[in-house]
Amino acid sequence: MKEVLLRLEGLLFLSDPEVAVMSAEDDGEVFWIGVTRKSAGAECPGCGRWSNRCHGSYLRFPADVPSAGRRVVLRLQVRRFTCADTSCGRKTFVEQVPGLTRRHAQRTDRLRSALAEVGLALAGRAGARLADVFGISVSRSTVLRLVDAMPDPQPPSPRVVGIDEYAMRKGRVYGTVLVDVETRRPVDLLPDREATTVAAWLAECPGIEVVCRDRAPFFAEGASAGAPTAVQVADRFHLWRNLGEAAERCVSRHRSCLRTPFAVPGSESVTTPQAPEAGASPWPKGHRFADRTREMHAIVHGMLGEGRSRRAVARELRMTYRTVQRLADAATPEDLFQGQWQSRRTKLDDFKPYLRERWAEGCTNAWTLWKEIQTHGYAGGYGAVRAYLRLFRDAVPGGRPPSPRTVASWILTHLTSFRRRRG
Known part of the structure; x- marks a missing residue:
């Protein structure tokens, strides 16, 4: 029997040679293991002084990692020692087994680590269900609490950092977000977008080699002050956006080329709404x-x-x-x-020649034309102008001409992507 206990002691407690297995018992549901420590004393957690003056002992029953689907509970005998330093605020203290126990813990450290990993993978409810399959009875709240108690991982110092702004209150309050471009993970959030704040953060990370940013002047100043040796580049999103805006402005300057040319009023090629024939x-x-x-x-x-x-x-x-x-x-x-269809005389009749002339010149925005005829004395509403111009739009071959933004998207879209979207 002694050989079995020694072998069990070596298998379960390799991390602490001071742990001794005293007994092993199986009641059909739980596997009980009696454990004690071999050391004569322990260090005071308050002052760090060694003490071997035993004040008393009691049993603790921390749950351990299950074995073959069976619960494993340690019957751990712990001792309470009296601190040898009279100036220490802790008169007595309880010994802790490294790797097994901590103050007020109901589970061993290795069981806590296992449940925390399950919680990281599956979260609360699913993690609790999987733990129950393995023989660990635990609630979803406990799983989440163990995950929350884990220390935050310390990300490595980024080599290529991206800097951009984010809105805490759109149009009013903005902050700065810093992203590790290589791992595509956010690194930190700054409360504002001032150059001094960005420079102070960059100065604490000497390993930064490349700063990827937009064209904001405060980000440029902060990057120059905080990381003077780093290379500053523009990110792909803002480059593409700037290219799109430039293409749209260029198309807008040549917008007249997108429309069917109309002659001046009186010419035969002027497109005007025609009234129905008599009897039709x-x-x-x-x-x-x-x-x-x-x-x-x-x-x-x-x-x-x-x-x-x-x-x-x-x-x-x-x-x-x-x-x-x-x-x-x-x-x-x-x-x-x-x-x-024979409508009465309206307020717009006196301004229809002007609208036809402006349409022939290339101005097809109903709102702009409505504002123009208002300065000439028109007292009607915008809806009448829009309805009248709709007859002109319907007369354009192929329907309404494309907008500058649509044409810019055609220019910037790869041909294979355009064909794939069109099917």
Whole structure:
């Protein structure tokens, strides 16, 4: 039996040769291991002085890493010693087993480490379920608490650092974010975007060789002061953004090339909205109101052809007599539509020649044209101007011309990517 205990002692407690296994017991559910320390004394955690004056002893039962799905609990006998230094604030203290126990702990350090790793991988609920499969009964809150108690990892000093701003309150309060470009992980957040703050942070990291930043002057000043030997480069996002803005401005200067040329008023090539021909219907087939009117016109004329009176038709169709009379007096459905497209004189009529002239010159922005005719005395609303110009837009072959931003995206997009998006 003694040989078995010695072998168990060597397998479980290699990290501390002062630990001795006194007993091993299996009750069918839990594997109990009796443990004690061989040393004659311990160091006081308050003053660090060695003491072998034993004040008393008691048992602790920390849970250990399970074995073969069975719970393992240590029956650990710990001693309380009296501090030999009379000036120490701790009169007595309890010995701790390195690698196994700590103050007020219910689990050994290796079990705490195992649960913390499970929590890092699976978080609370999933980690607790996996631990239960291994024979560790623990709640999700305990798993999260063990993860939270782990020390924060110390990232290595970055060699290539990216500097940019972030908004704590958009438009009002901004800070600075620093990112390790090689690992693509954030390194630190600064409370402002002042050059002195950036310079102080860079001065604490002497290993920085490259500073990747935008064109903000305060970042340039901070990088020059904090890391004078580092190479300053522009990041890819801002380079691409600046290129896109430059391309869009260039296309905007040649926007007239995107439109179909229009001649001055009076020329035959001027595109103007045309009124419907005489007798033609302004309501095409497929229009819900027009189709319903044509259907009712046919029904009313059919019933009148059968010899029914207009009042009988109105009662049967549950229509007013005046509606039946209007349908009966119209020879064709198109007669009912006459006059609907012939609008009355509006406030915009006096300004339509000016709008056509400005459209021919290349100004197609409805809001801009509305503001212009307001200075000439127009008292109407923006909607009437927009509706009138829509007739001009519909007359452009191929529809509305592309915007400068759309053309700039065509220029900057790789041909293979464009074809892949188009399918």
